[in-house]
Amino acid sequence: MTSNGPNRKAPFQLAAMAYGGDYNPEQWPEETWHEDVRLMREAGVNLVSVGIFAWAKLEPRPGVYDFAWLDRVLDLLHANGVMVDLATATASPPPWLAKLHPESLPVTADGRTLWPGSRQQYCPSSPAYREAAARLVRMMAERYKHHPALVLWHVNNEYACHVSECFCDESARHFRRWLQQRYGSLDALNAAWGTAFWSQQYADWDEIQPPRAAPTFQNPTQQLDWRRFSSDALLECYELEHAILKELTPDVPVTTNFMHAFKPLDYWKWAQYEDLVTLDMYPDPTEPDAHVYAAMNYDLIRSLGTGRPWLLMEQAPGQVNWRPHNLVKEPGIMRLWSHQALARGSDGVMFFQWRASKAGSEKFHSGMVPHGGTETRTWREVVALGQELRRIEELRPTRIHAEAAILFDWENWWALELDSKPSADLRLVGQVRSYYDRLFERNVTVDFVSPGTTLSRYRLVLVPNLYMVRDETARELERFVEAGGTLVMSFFSGIVNEHDQIWLGGYPGPFRRLLGLRVEEFAPLAPGQTNTMRMADGHQFACNLWSDIIALEGAEVLGEFGEGWYAGRPALTRHTFGRGLAYYLATRPEPAGMAWLLARACHEAGVEPAAHVPAGVEAVRRQSGTATLLYLLNHGHEPADVALESPALDLLTGQRHCGIVTLEPRGVAILRS
Numbered sequence: 001m002t003s004n005g006p007n008r009k010a011p012f013q014l015a016a017m018a019y020g021g022d023y024n025p026e027q028w029p030e031e032t033w034h035e036d037v038r039l040m041r042e043a044g045v046n047l048v049s050v051g052i053f054a055w056a057k058l059e060p061r062p063g064v065y066d067f068a069w070l071d072r073v074l075d076l077l078h079a080n081g082v083m084v085d086l087a088t089a090t091a092s093p094p095p096w097l098a099k100l101h102p103e104s105l106p107v108t109a110d111g112r113t114l115w116p117g118s119r120q121q122y123c124p125s126s127p128a129y130r131e132a133a134a135r136l137v138r139m140m141a142e143r144y145k146h147h148p149a150l151v152l153w154h155v156n157n158e159y160a161c162h163v164s165e166c167f168c169d170e171s172a173r174h175f176r177r178w179l180q181q182r183y184g185s186l187d188a189l190n191a192a193w194g195t196a197f198w199s200q201q202y203a204d205w206d207e208i209q210p211p212r213a214a215p216t217f218q219n220p221t222q223q224l225d226w227r228r229f230s231s232d233a234l235l236e237c238y239e240l241e242h243a244i245l246k247e248l249t250p251d252v253p254v255t256t257n258f259m260h261a262f263k264p265l266d267y268w269k270w271a272q273y274e275d276l277v278t279l280d281m282y283p284d285p286t287e288p289d290a291h292v293y294a295a296m297n298y299d300l301i302r303s304l305g306t307g308r309p310w311l312l313m314e315q316a317p318g319q320v321n322w323r324p325h326n327l328v329k330e331p332g333i334m335r336l337w338s339h340q341a342l343a344r345g346s347d348g349v350m351f352f353q354w355r356a357s358k359a360g361s362e363k364f365h366s367g368m369v370p371h372g373g374t375e376t377r378t379w380r381e382v383v384a385l386g387q388e389l390r391r392i393e394e395l396r397p398t399r400i401h402a403e404a405a406i407l408f409d410w411e412n413w414w415a416l417e418l419d420s421k422p423s424a425d426l427r428l429v430g431q432v433r434s435y436y437d438r439l440f441e442r443n444v445t446v447d448f449v450s451p452g453t454t455l456s457r458y459r460l461v462l463v464p465n466l467y468m469v470r471d472e473t474a475r476e477l478e479r480f481v482e483a484g485g486t487l488v489m490s491f492f493s494g495i496v497n498e499h500d501q502i503w504l505g506g507y508p509g510p511f512r513r514l515l516g517l518r519v520e521e522f523a524p525l526a527p528g529q530t531n532t533m534r535m536a537d538g539h540q541f542a543c544n545l546w547s548d549i550i551a552l553e554g555a556e557v558l559g560e561f562g563e564g565w566y567a568g569r570p571a572l573t574r575h576t577f578g579r580g581l582a583y584y585l586a587t588r589p590e591p592a593g594m595a596w597l598l599a600r601a602c603h604e605a606g607v608e609p610a611a612h613v614p615a616g617v618e619a620v621r622r623q624s625g626t627a628t629l630l631y632l633l634n635h636g637h638e639p640a641d642v643a644l645e646s647p648a649l650d651l652l653t654g655q656r657h658c659g660i661v662t663l664e665p666r667g668v669a670i671l672r673s
């Protein structure tokens with residue numbers, strides 16, 4: 001490892017609320033740069049990400065650098081009051097790297113090479129790529145370390161967005177080294193991987209392969225370790241750059257932009273190296289609940305940064321180019337969704353990209369400056385938002401406090417979704433959303449927590465399908481409930497250890513005491529098949545996907561299955577454990593069933609919504625000392641009246657409201673009472 005370790009410094013916050021986007025001046029003649037900075041001033045832009053895909057322009061031939069143009073860009077931006085998030089430019093190697101080092105190209109599981117002509121065509125384990133990237137980063141840091149425009153380093157770009165794993169021979173060797181470090185001996189590896197099964201026992205490290213295309217199911221622990229390794233291999237690339245930047249510019253914060261709940265990279269691990277956690281988010285305007293998924297990601301990203309301010313690094317001003325049908329953001333949506341990110345902790349609003357490209361595969365992706373220039377709706381909305389952001393600096397010292405948390409673990413995600421399970425339809429993000437979406441509707445703010453987290457600061461902890469669990473995590477969940485917490489856990493939790501080997505002695509081994517039950521067998525449902533949950537209080541809900549056949553060991557039954565051979569067996573249980581309560585859900589209820597359960601759990605845990613507002617209105621509370629700001633966002637198509645508990649001032653309009661504030665469709669208010 002090349003790193004000087006995760007960040008331990010005080011949390012970093014930009015000097016002002018950020019507004020801007022990816023700026024690619026290398027795609028334009030120099031005259032355009034002057035128009036760019038004039039327009040940036042007009043729009044209130046104060047931060048741009050420069051040079052993300054400029055490697056070929058910065059190093060046109062191996063070892064031959066041209067920084068003169070970038071010097072002029074940075075000087076010009078600085079002269080116009082625009083701060084720079086300077087990219088290390090390593091996301092898209094120039095074509096010469098592949099020509100000189102064809103072995104640096106990534107290879108798929110079935111042995112196909114991914115060639116240049118697009119982007120991200122590098123193998124994460126390639127020494128040639130790593131050396132060339134490190135050389136460039138060192139040159140960049142040496143050259144710009146004292147440049148007054150530089151406020152943030154933007155390492156690479158969306159690691160793994162296209163290539164998250166490489167199966168070439170170099171990667172195979174790297175995988176073996178990683179395994180040697182993890183296991184120390186082949187005996188330990190054979191035991192962890194359970195290689196007695198199907199005659200897979202290894203007698204020599206060199207016999208071990210990445211999970212390349214194979215006749216049928218691959219060893220699941222090998223697949224799981226491959227996922228861990230692939231995330232780590234890219235993290236090593238990031239750490240390599242991070243270490244150089246920290247050596248040469250110790251005072252400049254470093255980030256790399258994350259993507260939503262993105263499966264290939266264990267962001268809990270990655271986030272430890274981020275001075276500022278940043279996110280790219282592209283909610284799909286065709287989806288009626290796109291804003292709910294966005295909110296979930298904003299809460300996840302805030303949690304990755306342990307509650308510190310984060311930054312929305314990219315979003316589209318209008319349409320994207322990469323979906324089959326690229327719908328525009330209708331008037332007001334870009335503003336509404338930008339405020340949503342601010343409400344949930346972003347310290348600014350950034351776009352991809354500043355000026356829409358005239359060539360290349362993203363030329364139909366919207367930009368803050370559209371092809372049509374400034375006489376456009378997009379530009380008018382961009383300028384209006386920029387002006388509005390200057391009025392809400394007061395937001396920046398405030399933070400979000402959640403009383404409920406969802407346990408989210410990348411390793412569990414990988415393990416849960418490997419092949420050969422009782423049902424192939426069990427997907428973690430869908431399950432997380434079955435909780436998150438209902439809490440969103442209730443305006444209950446949630447954090448996400450990793451398995452290692454101490455849970456004592458929460459009242460309610462939700463555990464969707466924690467299939468793979470380490471003993472320490474199970475003990476922490478017990479401690480949480482014992483001390484008075486409320487827990488809700490879904491089926492197929494506590495099934496395997498970190499090697500994907502069954503916790504023997506009856507499912508769910510590590511949670512039997514806590515839940516007061518034993519699962520005798522899993523009875524998944526076929527696609528389209530449903531059952532019912534009959535609640536003791538008379539409610540009845542449809543359920544699907546899964547049923548656990550439960551034997552009680554102290555838990556009480558709150559609901560039972562209504563149909564089939566296991567009718568009458570428990571579908572929902574509750575167990576008093578110490579001073580707290582542990583709910584267990586043996587199936588997937590329809591949304592109304594989840595809403596019923598979570599309403600009850602919130603009530604018992606004493607978890608309150610941020611505000612009582614009409615359906616379709618999102619409410620988030622932000623606090624600093626005794627000051628509270630209430631962010632209200634109307635995602636509905638009708639005006640919404642929100643009753644206020646006390647008179648309040650809207651930071652956006654400067655208006656005082658008493659009694660009721662009316663939000664227009666797509667309307668936003670930030671109320672200080």
Ligand code: GLA
Nearest residue numbers: 157158280282314320352365
């Ligand atoms: C990603 C990338 C950008 C750009 C946008 C387009 O987020 O980081 O370079 O390709 O997608 O939406």
